[in-house]
Amino acid sequence: xxxxxxxxxxxxxxxxxxxxxxxxxxxxxxxxxxxxxxxxxxxxxxxxxxxxxxxxxxxxxxxxxxxxxxxxxxxxxxxxxxxxxxxxxxxxxxxxxxxxxxxxxxxxxxxxxxxxxxxxxxxxxx
Numbered sequence: 001x002x003x004x005x006x007x008x009x010x011x012x013x014x015x016x017x018x019x020x021x022x023x024x025x026x027x028x029x030x031x032x033x034x035x036x037x038x039x040x041x042x043x044x045x046x047x048x049x050x051x052x053x054x055x056x057x058x059x060x061x062x063x064x065x066x067x068x069x070x071x072x073x074x075x076x077x078x079x080x081x082x083x084x085x086x087x088x089x090x091x092x093x094x095x096x097x098x099x100x101x102x103x104x105x106x107x108x109x110x111x112x113x114x115x116x117x118x119x120x121x122x123x124x125x126x
Contacts, residue, residue, distance in 0.1 A: 005066035012058055016051040020044045067104055076105060080115040089116060090123035 013019065017035070021027035022044045031037065036049040040056050047055050070079060080102060084090065087097035099112050 004069055005062055008062045008066070009059065012055070012062065016055050017048045018051070018055060019046050021046050063104060071105070076107065076111075077115055077118075079105065080107060080112055081119050084112070084116055084119070085123070090120060 017032065019030045020043075021030055027037075027046060031046070032048075037046045038049045038052050039045050040047050040052055040059070074082075080098070083098040083101045084095065087095075087101060089095045089098050095109070095112050095116050098116075099107075099109050102112065
């Protein structure tokens with residue numbers, strides 16, 4: 001995740017009272033009395049119910065803007081290569097996780113495979 005996205009997400013989380021909890025203890029430590037929570041992302045996020053719609057909309061916009069900025073700065077081939085490295089695809093030989101991580105960029109499995117084959121020699125010592 002780019003710093004651009006991370007910084008904007010953090011500000012949004014703070015503004016709307018969103019936090020992450022992976023146990024009842026963590027939830028109890030962070031929740032605000034009288035606030036009803038729900039999940040939007042389905043991965044431990046705790047969103048005040050009254051802010052859920054705004055949170056989902058603004059988070060999607062942050063990610064869209066971040067992808068556009070990243071595409072303009074790096075280009076899709078570099079982004080694909082970074083995800084291949086990030087998901088250790090050159091070690092495992094499996095590009096599935098990178099393909100899934102790139103879903104927001106609307107790239108195909110074949111595009112990722114092409115870049116994998118193109119740059120694999122750079123990572124042959126894995």
